[in-house]
Amino acid sequence: MSDNDVSGTGSEATTGFSSGEELSLRGWDHAYSGKVRDLYVPAGESLATTPRILVVASDRVSAFDHVLEPGIPGKGALLTRLSLWWFDQLDVPNHLVPDDLRPEAIPEAVADRAMLVANLDMFPVECVVRAYLSGSGWLEYQESQSVCGIALPVGLRDGDKLPEPIYTPAWKAPFGEHDENITFERTVELVGLEVATKLRDLSLSIFTDAAAIAAQRGVILADTKFEFGADRETGVITLADEVLTSDSSRYWDAEAYAAGTTPATKMLSFDKQIVRNWLSTNWNKQGTPPVLPADIVAQTSARYRELIERMLGK
Incomplete structure (x- = not known):
């Protein structure tokens, strides 16, 4: 999902980021x-074979496949907190190592922004679900009246609600290349029919449950992406990476949406749309992105925190 790009875990082990x-x-x-x-x-072990990985979320922010400067203060802790909360809400196997099975402790220095997780065999597919038309889906719709091979009604506008949520997967490109929206048939070629079907069905089911939870809090879950891997011992398909965070999802204020506010505007989204909007106006997507202004950083941080307060009630 190129417009909500985030890094995975096990699938990234072949490349680095400077x-x-x-x-x-x-x-x-x-x-x-x-x-x-x-x-x-764990000290002395390798990423390829270790059963446990410590995933530390930084304050870095990315958009349009670029890491931007500066970061968003406190972002790593906020997104980790939200992921942990969502993992606890969802009735699906996830990659968190249970407390009673932890042979290692999470270092105090990163305790608020780290997760101890099982090392999975990650699938090279970002499992994107969309209930509303926006982002790269909107761009694709304007060209073909479809998204990832799924035909959509004529006359939709940016931000319109779709007749029902759709599964629009993306291929996880190697570092330095752009992720690519793909059809379900292409995912079958990548992972086989049985796994592709399970990824699709799981993604739609999780999205439906999560959207209902968000709606109870006055928030629209417009779209999101999930990543899954296979448990190395059991083969069970397991939810991994971050989940339903402000970096991997589009969250909109339900009251503002109902009032007719354009979803693309920065005041509606509880995610990094503020950053995307500013970049789209101030950068031609060539070369190094410009430094984010202090007010854009502050606004983004405030929206991340507001989502936490709405979802967790704190």
Whole structure:
């Protein structure tokens, strides 16, 4: 999902990212950095074989496949908190290592922005579900009246609600390349029919449950992306990476939407749409992105925090 791009875990082990934050964590070795998260393994172990990974969320923010400067203060802790909350709400296997099975402790220095997770065999597919037309889906619709091979009604506008949620997967491109929206048939070629079908059905089911939870809090879950991997011991398809955060999802204020506010405007979204909007106006997507102004950073941070308050009631 190129417009909600976030880094995965196990599927990224073949490439590195130069702007990673290599912390000195006792008992852990830095193994890999993605656009937003940094991976650590128990000292002396390798990312390929270790059963446990420490995923540390940074304050870095990415948009249009670029990591931007500066980061969003407190973002890593906020998104980790939201992910942990969502994992607890969803009745689906996830990659968190249960407290009673933890052989390692999470270092205090990153305790508020780290998750200890099982090392999975990740599928090279971002499982995107859309209930509303926006982002890269809107761009594709304007060209073909469809998204990822799914025909949609004529005359839809940016931000319109779809007749029903649709599964619009994306291929996870190697680092340095753009993720690519693909058809369900292409996912079958990548992972086989049985797995492709399970990924689709799981994604739609999780999305439906999550959207209902968000609606109870006055929030619209417009779209999101999930990532899954296979448990290395059981083969069970397992929800991984972050889940339903402000970086991997579009959240809109339900009251503002009902009032007719354009969903693309920065005042409606509880996510990084503010950053995207500013970049779209101030950058031609060539070369190095400009530095984010202080007010854009502050507005983004405030929207992230407001979503936490709405969802968690705190």
